[in-house]
Amino acid sequence: MAEQGLQVRMFGTFSISMDDREINDGDNRSRKVWLLLAYMIYCRSRSISQEELIGLLWNSDERSSNPLNALKTMFHRVRTSLDQLDPSAGHTLIIRRDGNYAWNPDIPFFFDVEEFDRLCRAGAASSKKERRLEIYLKALALYNGDFLQKLSSETWVVPISTYFHNLYLQTLLETLSLLEEREQQEKAASLCRKAVEIEPYNELLYQHLMQNLLALREQREVIRVYEEMSQVLFDNFGIMPADESRALYREAVRTVNDRAVSIGMVKEQLRESEGANGAFFCDYDFFKVIYHAEARAIARSGDAVHICLLSVTGQNGQELPKRSLDRCMENLREIIRGSLRRGDVAARCSVSQYILMLPQANYENSRMVCQRIIKAFCRQYPHSPARLYDSVQPLEPNM
Structure with a gap:
C-alpha cells in the first residue's frame, strides 16, 4: 500500500483520502462505520479492547446476543470501506494485537486535527507578529467546520470539539487583529465570512466582518450582513443586535449613496411601494427612531399618541413551542397589518x-383597537394554542 498520500480530515466533513481516491462521511454508509473508524484513528496511540469498542457502538439496549460477532461484522464493513482507497488498505491500516484492535502506528499520514493544533501552538509561541500571522493563517485554512460534525452528539467527541472550537475562535480573533492592524481588510473579511458559517451566533464576528466591509467601501454588503445577523439572532434567541452592531449598520446606511444625488432622486428612493396598505411594519430599531421623532412632535402639538404591546403565550401563560409560536406570530402580523390604519406603526419587539x-388615538380607542385585533385573531384561528394579551400606555412627550 502506498502510504505517502494518505490524508485524514475531521474538521467539518470526515474524510480519508489517498492520491485521487477518497471516502467521506457523506457516503451512504452506516453511522457506526464512521464512528468506529473515527475512534480508531483518534485513539491510534493505543490498542483498544473489544469490550471498549462494543460499549462505544452499542448501548445496553442495542446489544445483540453475540456482541463479539457483531463487532467483527462492523470491522469487516470498515475494512471494506478502506479498501476503496487501496485493495490492501483495510487490513494494513487496522490490525489485531493481543486480541485487541489498533490503527497501524507504522503508517504515517497527514491529520488535519494534529496539524491545526501544532500550528496554533507554534503561532502563539512566535514572538514576531509577521511570523505569527503567517502560521495562524495556515492553521485557520485547515479548520473547515467543527470536529466530527456528524458525530457531535457522541460523548467522547463533545469535549474534543469544544476544545478545538474555542482554539479556533481564539486564533481567529488574534489573526483578525493582526490583519486589521496591517489594513488587510480583504483577507480579514474573507476569514470572517467563513467564521460566521461555522459560528453563526457570535455577534463579535459579524462586527469584525462589517468593520472590514466598511473599510472596503462595501456599504450595501454591510447592510445585507446586518439584516442576516439580525434575523439569525431574533429567530434563535429573540434578541436584537448590540449597540456596536447598530452603529456599524447606521454608518453603512448613511454612506450608501457614494455620490451626490438630486432631491428628486432622494424622493424616489424614499417612496414607499404602491399598494402598501394597513399598518407600517418596520424593524424594532427603526420603530425606536420613529418613537423618538413622535415624542418630540407631540411635545409641540399636544396630540394624543398611544403605545400598545400585544403579547402571545400558550395556555396558562406557558411558552409555546418555537414552531407554533412562529406560526402564530406570522398570522398575528397579518391580522395587525389589516386591522390598523396606514399611519399606524408596528414592529416585532421580542420573540x-x-x-x-x-x-391621534386616545386610551379608550387604543384599547378598542387591541381588542379588535385579538378578536379577529381568535375568530380567524379558533384552534390556535396561542393566547393574546394587550397593554396600552400613552407616549410621553420629549420635552
Whole structure:
C-alpha cells in the first residue's frame, strides 16, 4: 500500500483520502462505520479492547446476543470501506494485537486535527507578529467546520470539539487583529465570512466582518450582513443586535449613496411601494427612531399618541413551542397589518410580542383597537394554542 498520500480530515466533513481516491462521511454508509473508524484513528496511540469498542457502538439496549460477532461484522464493513482507497488498505491500516484492535502506528499520514493544533501552538509561541500571522493563517485554512460534525452528539467527541472550537475562535480573533492592524481588510473579511458559517451566533464576528466591509467601501454588503445577523439572532434567541452592531449598520446606511444625488432622486428612493396598505411594519430599531421623532412632535402639538404591546403565550401563560409560536406570530402580523390604519406603526419587539404606535388615538380607542385585533385573531384561528394579551400606555412627550 502506498502510504505517502494518505490524508485524514475531521474538521467539518470526515474524510480519508489517498492520491485521487477518497471516502467521506457523506457516503451512504452506516453511522457506526464512521464512528468506529473515527475512534480508531483518534485513539491510534493505543490498542483498544473489544469490550471498549462494543460499549462505544452499542448501548445496553442495542446489544445483540453475540456482541463479539457483531463487532467483527462492523470491522469487516470498515475494512471494506478502506479498501476503496487501496485493495490492501483495510487490513494494513487496522490490525489485531493481543486480541485487541489498533490503527497501524507504522503508517504515517497527514491529520488535519494534529496539524491545526501544532500550528496554533507554534503561532502563539512566535514572538514576531509577521511570523505569527503567517502560521495562524495556515492553521485557520485547515479548520473547515467543527470536529466530527456528524458525530457531535457522541460523548467522547463533545469535549474534543469544544476544545478545538474555542482554539479556533481564539486564533481567529488574534489573526483578525493582526490583519486589521496591517489594513488587510480583504483577507480579514474573507476569514470572517467563513467564521460566521461555522459560528453563526457570535455577534463579535459579524462586527469584525462589517468593520472590514466598511473599510472596503462595501456599504450595501454591510447592510445585507446586518439584516442576516439580525434575523439569525431574533429567530434563535429573540434578541436584537448590540449597540456596536447598530452603529456599524447606521454608518453603512448613511454612506450608501457614494455620490451626490438630486432631491428628486432622494424622493424616489424614499417612496414607499404602491399598494402598501394597513399598518407600517418596520424593524424594532427603526420603530425606536420613529418613537423618538413622535415624542418630540407631540411635545409641540399636544396630540394624543398611544403605545400598545400585544403579547402571545400558550395556555396558562406557558411558552409555546418555537414552531407554533412562529406560526402564530406570522398570522398575528397579518391580522395587525389589516386591522390598523396606514399611519399606524408596528414592529416585532421580542420573540413573542408586537409593539404598536397609534397616532391621534386616545386610551379608550387604543384599547378598542387591541381588542379588535385579538378578536379577529381568535375568530380567524379558533384552534390556535396561542393566547393574546394587550397593554396600552400613552407616549410621553420629549420635552
